[in-house]
Amino acid sequence: MSDPIIDVRDATKTFGGLTAVDRVSFTVTRGEIFGIAGPNGSGKSTLFNLMTGIPYGPTNGEVRFNGERIDGRPPHAIARSGLCRTFQKDAEFPDLSAIETLQISAVYSGGQSAGQALENARRAIDRVQFDEARAHMPSSELSVYEKKQLMIASALVSEPSVLMLDEPASGLTKPEIERLDALLVDVNKSGVTILLIEHVLSLLLSVSERLLVLNQGAILAEGLPADVVRDPAVAEAYLGGRD
Numbered sequence: 105m106s107d108p109i110i111d112v113r114d115a116t117k118t119f120g121g122l123t124a125v126d127r128v129s130f131t132v133t134r135g136e137i138f139g140i141a142g143p144n145g146s147g148k149s150t151l152f153n154l155m156t157g158i159p160y161g162p163t164n165g166e167v168r169f170n171g172e173r174i175d176g177r178p179p180h181a182i183a184r185s186g187l188c189r190t191f192q193k194d195a196e197f198p199d200l201s202a203i204e205t206l207q208i209s210a211v212y213s214g215g216q217s218a219g220q221a222l223e224n225a226r227r228a229i230d231r232v233q234f235d236e237a238r239a240h241m242p243s244s245e246l247s248v249y250e251k252k253q254l255m256i257a258s259a260l261v262s263e264p265s266v267l268m269l270d271e272p273a274s275g276l277t278k279p280e281i282e283r284l285d286a287l288l289v290d291v292n293k294s295g296v297t298i299l300l301i302e303h304v305l306s307l308l309l310s311v312s313e314r315l316l317v318l319n320q321g322a323i324l325a326e327g328l329p330a331d332v333v334r335d336p337a338v339a340e341a342y343l344g345g346r347d
């Protein structure tokens with residue numbers, strides 16, 4: 105029997121009359137890369153939001169992490185328990201270097217002391233294979249790929265057991281997406297379970313062990329990526345219009 109690390113049951117999020125996430129249930133197994141796809145506006149980011157409490161929990165339903173309910177807990181408590189995420193838009197500090205940004209993340213999100221934060225910032229730089237020489241220049245001077253590395257490192261600096269990535273490949277070139285693919289596999293092999301929202305299907309299909317497809321807030325399909333992409337309903341709702 106597999107070892108569940110995340111269990112979402114009937115999660116629902118409404119905004120006034122709009123049901124952005126509609127009774128979504130799924131389980132993520134410890135150690136896997138779990139992909140989440142779906143057309144624009146299908147509820148993917150809202151699902152991450154309600155799972156992490158940033159900036160809100162579910163309207164209804166339950167989110168369990170390591171068997172314990174976390175919906176209703178404050179976001180910092182969820183992050184410190186080991187569930188960390190990135191956002192589509194980086195919350196970057198353009199004047200600060202990567203190493204300084206990571207130290208701030210470690211103190212703020214991870215609740216670490218200054219000494220521990222520096223040590224973990226260096227470790228996170230190393231884990232995302234960031235060029236050490238560029239870790240001390242202002243973040244505004246970093247390339248698009250380096251900013252992605254920094255974004256992932258900012259989540260890893262808290263030493264999470266689950267990393268939730270929201271469209272990390274957006275804006276990357278094909279060779280950069282291949283680098284990101286290798287990086288995600290490497291982070292996963294170090295023992296981090298990954299949930300990956302991604303529109304770049306080549307990446308999603310390459311790294312995901314299982315795939316969930318949302319449409320209009322509800323689950324359209326779930327299973328092995330090869331099976332999911334063959335599902336005619338998925339092709340019609342989503343895959344047909346994309347690469």
Ligand SMILES: Nc1ncnc2c1ncn2[C@@H]1O[C@H](COP(=O)(O)OP(=O)(O)OP(=O)(O)O)[C@@H](O)[C@H]1O
Pocket residue numbers: 119122124142143144145146147148149150151
């Ligand atoms: N704070 C909010 N208030 C009102 N409606 C919202 C809010 N956040 C999201 N929505 C709506 O909820 C639905 C789901 O949005 P969401 O951003 O989760 O989709 P998504 O699948 O992540 O889309 P994309 O692929 O474009 O990022 C959309 O109709 C969106 O307009």
